Amino acid sequence: MTDNLQVSGSLWLHRGNTSLGGQARIALLEHIATHGSITAAARAAGMSYKAAWDAVDAMNQLAGEPLVERSTGGRGGGGTRLTARGAKLVAAFRAVETAQRQFLARVASDLEQFDEQWPLISRLALQTSARNQLHGTISGIRPHGVNDEVTLALPGGETITASLTHHSTQTLGLAVGGEAFALIKAPWIDVARGADLAGLPTANRLAGVVDAVTDDAGQAEIILVLPGGSRLAAVMPHETLSARGLNVGTNATAAFAAASVIVGVLA
Structure with a gap:
């Protein structure tokens, strides 16, 4: 089961390139205002007395003016209070935090639609050296000795058969109904028609129309468009192209072995 996408964010205050702090330091200031004591504020914030004062000193220096004032002799390690500037800083942070929370709520309301598009976005980000990258759904897994014969159904209805070890099937987590990619290098695909198909691999034979030829x-590179819209690129010597009469608009068949198909999944 795939977890749904979620959106979150952190809020920090900066002066130039220096950070004044975020939620933890603002919470410390609030505890100081509530308890009037660094010791009690540190305890409420879950930090040591020294760490609390170090944070206060850092904020005082970075802000350019005191945010916290200290008076000796108070209860619990000396009295402390926020200055007017410190109180305004806390109020401003909480106001911005509220605005941020409202913004994230609006983003979250649109996230369902983005969540539906995430698989496509992930596929578009896939980069490999294989000229042919076909996405499909696993429609069958048949054990065959130490190997498995995996069938991948393309969106247009065509199927591709791949041969891989049973260990690879398990490692990739392949299962019927799952999504996967078929990666096939162009030199591993042969394109022919009629009698020229004799002797070519039979595990995968996909009929289509020659859409482009680059010699x-x-x-020569031949682009074959399948009925469902998928495109296959094949490479062959110029002499073979001429002998087989593969021209743009010609009906032809792509043939390749099951072992020539590399199966991949998104991590």
């Missing part, structure tokens, strides 16, 4: 330096 350069003795090597």
Whole structure:
């Protein structure tokens, strides 16, 4: 089960490049205002007396004027109180915090739609050296000795068969109904038609139409569009392209072995 996306944020006060503090220090100031004692405020904030005074001294210096005043002889380690500036700082922080909370609530209300698009965003971020990256749903896993034969259904209805070790199936957490990627390098795909298909791999044969041909330096790249809209790129020698009559608009079939398919999932 995939956890839903959530939004959160932290609020910090800065002067230039220096941080005055965040929630913890503001809470300490509030405890000082409530208890009138550094010792009691430190206890309420869950810190030592020294750590509390170090934080107060740091805030006083960074603010450029005292936020806390100390008077000796008070109960519990000396009396302390917020200055007018300190009280205003606490009030301003809480006001901004309220505005931030309201903003995050508005963002959260739109998060459901973003959550639905997250899988697509993740797929768009995938980068590999394989020319062909096809996303689909696992429709079958069939044990075959030490290997598993994994079938991936593409959005257009076509299927791709991959052969991988049973260990890899377990490591990737593959299961029927789960999403996965089929990665196939262009040189591993052959494109032919009619009698030229004889002798080519039979595990995967996907019929389509040649959409583009790029012939350069003795090597040709063929783009085959499948009925469902998926595109496959194949590379072959120029002589093979000419001999097979693979031109734009020609009906042809992409053939590749199950072992040529690399299966991947989003981590």
